[in-house]
Amino acid sequence: MDGVSRKCRITGQKFVVSGDESAHLRRMGELNPQLGELLPLPRVHPFEHLRQLLALGNLNYLYRSQSGCSGKPQLSRYNPDYGYKICTLDEFWSERIDNTEFGAGYDFTRPFFEQFDELLRRVYMQPLNLTNAEGSDYVNGANNVRNCYLCFSVAESQDCFYCIRQYFGNDNAGCVGSNRSQFCYDCVDIDGCCECHHGQDLRSCGGCFGCFDCAGCKNCVGCVGLRSTEFCIFNEQKTKKEYEQFLQQYNLGRHGSRMDLLERCAQFIQSFPHQPSRLINAEDCSGSYITNSKNLHQCCNASTSQDCGYMVLCNKSKDCWRGFAINSELAYASLVLDSYNNLYSYSVFGGGHTLYSWFLYQNCAHCFGCAFLRGKSYCVLNKQYTKDEYLALLPRIAAHMKATGEWGEFFPPAISPHAYGESWTGEFLAPIASNEAARRGYRVEPLAEEASAESYDLTTNELPDDIADVNADGLAGKTIKCLASAAAKNAADDAEQESAARRCRTSCLFRFQKREIEHYKRQNIPLPRTHWRERLRRLTAKRELLNAV
Numbered sequence: 001m002d003g004v005s006r007k008c009r010i011t012g013q014k015f016v017v018s019g020d021e022s023a024h025l026r027r028m029g030e031l032n033p034q035l036g037e038l039l040p041l042p043r044v045h046p047f048e049h050l051r052q053l054l055a056l057g058n059l060n061y062l063y064r065s066q067s068g069c070s071g072k073p074q075l076s077r078y079n080p081d082y083g084y085k086i087c088t089l090d091e092f093w094s095e096r097i098d099n100t101e102f103g104a105g106y107d108f109t110r111p112f113f114e115q116f117d118e119l120l121r122r123v124y125m126q127p128l129n130l131t132n133a134e135g136s137d138y139v140n141g142a143n144n145v146r147n148c149y150l151c152f153s154v155a156e157s158q159d160c161f162y163c164i165r166q167y168f169g170n171d172n173a174g175c176v177g178s179n180r181s182q183f184c185y186d187c188v189d190i191d192g193c194c195e196c197h198h199g200q201d202l203r204s205c206g207g208c209f210g211c212f213d214c215a216g217c218k219n220c221v222g223c224v225g226l227r228s229t230e231f232c233i234f235n236e237q238k239t240k241k242e243y244e245q246f247l248q249q250y251n252l253g254r255h256g257s258r259m260d261l262l263e264r265c266a267q268f269i270q271s272f273p274h275q276p277s278r279l280i281n282a283e284d285c286s287g288s289y290i291t292n293s294k295n296l297h298q299c300c301n302a303s304t305s306q307d308c309g310y311m312v313l314c315n316k317s318k319d320c321w322r323g324f325a326i327n328s329e330l331a332y333a334s335l336v337l338d339s340y341n342n343l344y345s346y347s348v349f350g351g352g353h354t355l356y357s358w359f360l361y362q363n364c365a366h367c368f369g370c371a372f373l374r375g376k377s378y379c380v381l382n383k384q385y386t387k388d389e390y391l392a393l394l395p396r397i398a399a400h401m402k403a404t405g406e407w408g409e410f411f412p413p414a415i416s417p418h419a420y421g422e423s424w425t426g427e428f429l430a431p432i433a434s435n436e437a438a439r440r441g442y443r444v445e446p447l448a449e450e451a452s453a454e455s456y457d458l459t460t461n462e463l464p465d466d467i468a469d470v471n472a473d474g475l476a477g478k479t480i481k482c483l484a485s486a487a488a489k490n491a492a493d494d495a496e497q498e499s500a501a502r503r504c505r506t507s508c509l510f511r512f513q514k515r516e517i518e519h520y521k522r523q524n525i526p527l528p529r530t531h532w533r534e535r536l537r538r539l540t541a542k543r544e545l546l547n548a549v
Contacts, residue, residue: 003016003018003022004022006043008043008045009043009044010044010045010440011045011048011440015045017042018297018309020295020297021042021297021309021321024307024321024332025038025039025041025332026038026039027319027330028341028343031330032343032353034395035394035395036395036398039332039408040407041408042322042333042408043409044410046298046309046310047310047429048440049310049322049333050310050322050428050429051425051429052410052411052412052413053322053334053335053346053410054312054423054425054427054429055416055418055420055423055425055442056358056411056415056416057335057346057347057418058078058418058422058423058424059140059141059153059164059424060140060164060533061077061079061418061422062075062076062077062128062140063075063076063080064076064080065086065127066080067087067088067091068086068087068124069085069087069088069091069097069124070088070091072088074086074089075127075128075137075138076128077128077140077418078125078127078417078418079417079418082417084125084417085121085122086124086126087124087125087127088127089126089127089130091124092124092126092372097124099123099124099372099382100379100382102122103119103379103381103382103383104118104119104381104382104383105381105383106369106380106381106393106397106400108396108400111406112369112400112401112406113406113412115381116356116369116371116381116411116415119381120371120417123371123382124372125359128142129141129142130142130143131143131144132145133146135148136149136151139152139154140152140153141154142154143156145158145160146159147159148160148161148163149162149516151163151164151166152164152165153166154167155167155168157172158171160172160173160175161173161174161513161519162174162175162535162536164177164427164540165178165301166178167180169181169182169184170182170183171183172185172187173185173186174186174187174528174532174535174536175187175190176188176189176536176539176540177189177190177289177301177543179191179192180192182194182195183523184196185198185523186535187199187200187539188200188201188539188540188542189201189202189289189543190202191203193206193208195207196208196209196211197210197252197525198210198262199212200213200542201214201276201277201278202215203215203216204216205218205220206218207219208220209221209222210261210264210265210269211226211265212224212274213276213277214226216228217232218230219243221233221234221246221247221261221265222235222261222264222265222268223235224268224272224274225272231243234264234268235268235272251466252526253467253525253526254465254466255463255465255466255527255529256465278290280292282296286299287300288544289302289543289544293306293314294306294307295307295308296308296309296311296314297309297310298310299312299314300312300313300544300545302315303315303316304316305318305320306318306319307319308320308325309321309322310322310323311323311324313325313326314326317329317331318330320332320334324336325337328340328342329341330342331345333410334346334348335347335348336352337350339351339352339354340352340353341354342354342355343355343356344356344409345360346358346359346411348360348364349361349362351363351377352365353365353366354366354367354368355368356368356369356411357369357370358370358372359372360373360374360376362374362375363375364377364379366378366390367380368381368390368393368394368397370382378390380393380397412441413440413441413442413443414441414443416443418443419443419445420434420444420445426537426540429545455479456479456480456481456509457479457480458478458480458481459481459482460481460482460483460484461483461529463480463529464527466526467520467521467524467525467526467527470521470527472517472518472521473514475512476511476512476513476514476517477512478511478512479509479510480511480512481509482509482510482529482530482534483508484530484531484534509531510531510532
């Protein structure tokens, strides 16, 4: 089937709806005959579609709030100033909360998205996505974790700090995209690694420093594209003695000395003509960070998947387009986990056969326009119906949304309960300036001005240079001002600098935890000199992101 040329109604960018995507939409329509007609071809560029979906989520901005149900204090991903109701995690999973009580009949005189927005204001929202998080108070998107601190999208891990997408590992700090790794620091996209520092695209490596795109390597410094080697420095083979003599020139526990060596590594990598392998065992695939997959079109962070397109994350999934899927099949413009047959939905956990719904848990099925339900079926706008009533109502709603111009469109950005600057678009898509985001309809908040009168104990420039000189008891809990982040706030108003400034809008102040300092001392790592948000932003910026529009 030939592609269909279109022009994005939001960005004006031309794009092509491929034959594969058209066939996928036809299958989705045939799978949902109750809708009455085949699904329309998209009018929005696929990357802007992804931006709309990602703008609905917030992983790493946390707020202090209180339960609207009991008044108990609660950490939340929802800004309390925006007026949404949250409850505690225990309350959400108890019989005390049943959001069908806030359901309403569908009003055919008003647009659907307007009614859905009102529903979001009525229901109780789960404050964080946490399951079995022991000793991990400041995490979100976490499952089976222990003693983790400021980690986001983390699973089966323990004793980690400041990580994003941290899976099956322990004792990692400041890493983005770490899988089955331990004792690693300041790394990007590593798998099966141990004691690697400042590395990127490493697989099954140990004791490597400042290396890029290496696999099966041990005790290497500043190397690029090597496979199964040991004791190499800047891609030159050394003896063990020569390697140890080289490292003796540097005290890697001293910040200045570590930065000197890291700069040498960066200069060598930049001068070395090498393209990393980001498609591994990937047949007929395009995009980046794809492994063991087949027939993926412009996807990233994908493994063991097939017949998908424009996915920002895809694991053990099949026939999914424009979204995020784990162990799922047949989804379009959705974020789904362990689910089947979902259209235009966000955060569906189990079950399936859902349309235009958010945060459905415990195998919800056959829901339209629902939010924050558990184990429910045949609901519209959170109102319970019988199966026959539900199936009779769907074609009427589809016809109404077609008349209002909403059918086949994703949720408008203005519905998002999060500001664009705190959403997780930046992890997968290059940033856009706030004035452009506002033009596209996203909720944009002005950058907070730095409070000059706010007190702090010391600046990052005043931290001890050598980790050996740091007293954990004396430094833990002190307020530190990040000068690098403060400089970002005063930088030029382009999208990159603006993004950096927004991530550090909390007056550039942070604190070290005692066990965090002890971790650095054990690993001979000098104290970081920048705010943790800025560190994660810089690591994320190293990745090969999907093209922005």
